Amino acid sequence: xxxxxxxxxxxxxxxxxxxxxxxxxxxxxxxxxxxxxxxxxxxxxxxxxxxxxxxxxxxxxxxxxxxxxxxxxxxxxxxxxxxxxxxxxxxxxxxxxxxxxxxxxxxxx
Amino acid sequence: xxxxxxxxxxxxxxxxxxxxxxxxxxxxxxxxxxxxxxxxxxxxxxxxxxxxxxxxxxxxxxxxxxxxxxxxxxxxxxxxxxxxxxxxxxxxxxxxxxxxxxxxxxxxxxxxxxx
Numbered sequence: 001x002x003x004x005x006x007x008x009x010x011x012x013x014x015x016x017x018x019x020x021x022x023x024x025x026x027x028x029x030x031x032x033x034x035x036x037x038x039x040x041x042x043x044x045x046x047x048x049x050x051x052x053x054x055x056x057x058x059x060x061x062x063x064x065x066x067x068x069x070x071x072x073x074x075x076x077x078x079x080x081x082x083x084x085x086x087x088x089x090x091x092x093x094x095x096x097x098x099x100x101x102x103x104x105x106x107x108x109x
Numbered sequence: 110x111x112x113x114x115x116x117x118x119x120x121x122x123x124x125x126x127x128x129x130x131x132x133x134x135x136x137x138x139x140x141x142x143x144x145x146x147x148x149x150x151x152x153x154x155x156x157x158x159x160x161x162x163x164x165x166x167x168x169x170x171x172x173x174x175x176x177x178x179x180x181x182x183x184x185x186x187x188x189x190x191x192x193x194x195x196x197x198x199x200x201x202x203x204x205x206x207x208x209x210x211x212x213x214x215x216x217x218x219x220x221x222x223x224x
Contacts, residue, residue, distance in 0.1 A: 009149075032210035043199065044152075046212035089151055096142070096167065097213060099151035 002026055004092045006100035013080050014108050020076045021103040023090030027071035032093040035064055035075055038102070039086045047075075047088075080107040112136045115200050115216035123224050128187045130219045132200030139205040141183035142213065143167075143175060146197045155198075158183055159205065190223040197221075 005024045013019050025033060032051045038044040048057040053068040061078045077084055087104045091097040113134045122128055132141065139160050144152040154167030156175040164175060172194060174186045187194055197220050201213040 004151075006151075034212050036213075043215035043217055044213075045215070049210060049212050051210050091152075091213070093210060093212075096154055096157050096165075098154070099144075101149065101151040 002092055002094070002098040004090065004098050004100040006088075006090055006103050008103060009101065010104040010106070012106045012108065015081060017080050017107075018076070018078045019080055019105065020074050021088060021105075023073045023075070023100055025071050025073070025090070025092040025100075027069060029094055030068045030092075031095075033066055033068075033073050034091040034093055034097065035073070036089040036091065037086050038089055044089055075103075077105070080105070082107045082109050111217060113200060113202055113214055113216040115198075115219045117219060118217060119220045121222045121224065122190055124191055126190050126223075128190050128221065130185045130198055130200075130221070132183045132185070132216055134181050134200075134202045134214075134216075136202055136204075136214060137180075138202035138214070139180065140203045141177065142201045142203075143173075143183070143185045144199045144201060145169065146199065146218075152199065155185065187221075190221075192223045195221060195223045 007022050035047040036044040037047050048064045050066040055066040057064050063076045066073045085107045087102040089102045091099045116131045142157040143155040153169050158177045176184050200216040203211045
């Protein structure tokens with residue numbers, strides 16, 4: 001079983017704060033690293049598909065970086081808003097996807 | 110309408126009962142998956158299927174079985190439900206690509222409670 005770890009487990013920030021979380025994964029046999037956003041009472045939805053070492057992806061105020069050699073990815077949220085409150089999951093893709101336990105972000109107005 | 114549809118969305122059952130969760134998709138994807146989510150934990154893979162004739166066990170397949178009836182349909186069965194199978198179950202699909210990097214598309218989830 002592959003070990004995919006996310007930290008922190010939960011995070012509470014004020015509106016306007018910038019924040020970041022980490023996903024660590026095996027550095028061998030890498031195919032892709034996915035970030036998903038999972039809002040309460042909804043289904044997880046893909047944010048980013050990252051495949052190359054050094055990849056940087058951006059969607060609005062959210063961005064992610066990838067280091068496959070050392071086996072980690074960072075997700076950054078700039079100027080957090082209450083609507084960013086969700087659980088953020090990363091998944092290591094090698095045929096099938098192995099998920100971390102997620103980071104739950106709560107943004108207080 | 111959702112591209113990946115799960116039924117039922119909620120089910121309460123008793124220990125020992127047989128339960129089937131169904132998943133159908135209109136995305137035309139070859140690959141389908143069943144995941145389980147427990148509070149505080151990520152998604153754990155139960156079974157997956159890369160095409161109609163292919164079925165594979167995931168991390169936590171004990172106590173579960175699956176059937177891939179067609180490209181668009183993948184059902185999960187609990188032959189004799191037990192309380193620790195109480196969880197949120199997700200079906201997901203992905204496309205088969207040359208680089209095998211495609212993301213998952215999830216259904217809306219099926220919440221199962223076993224009393």
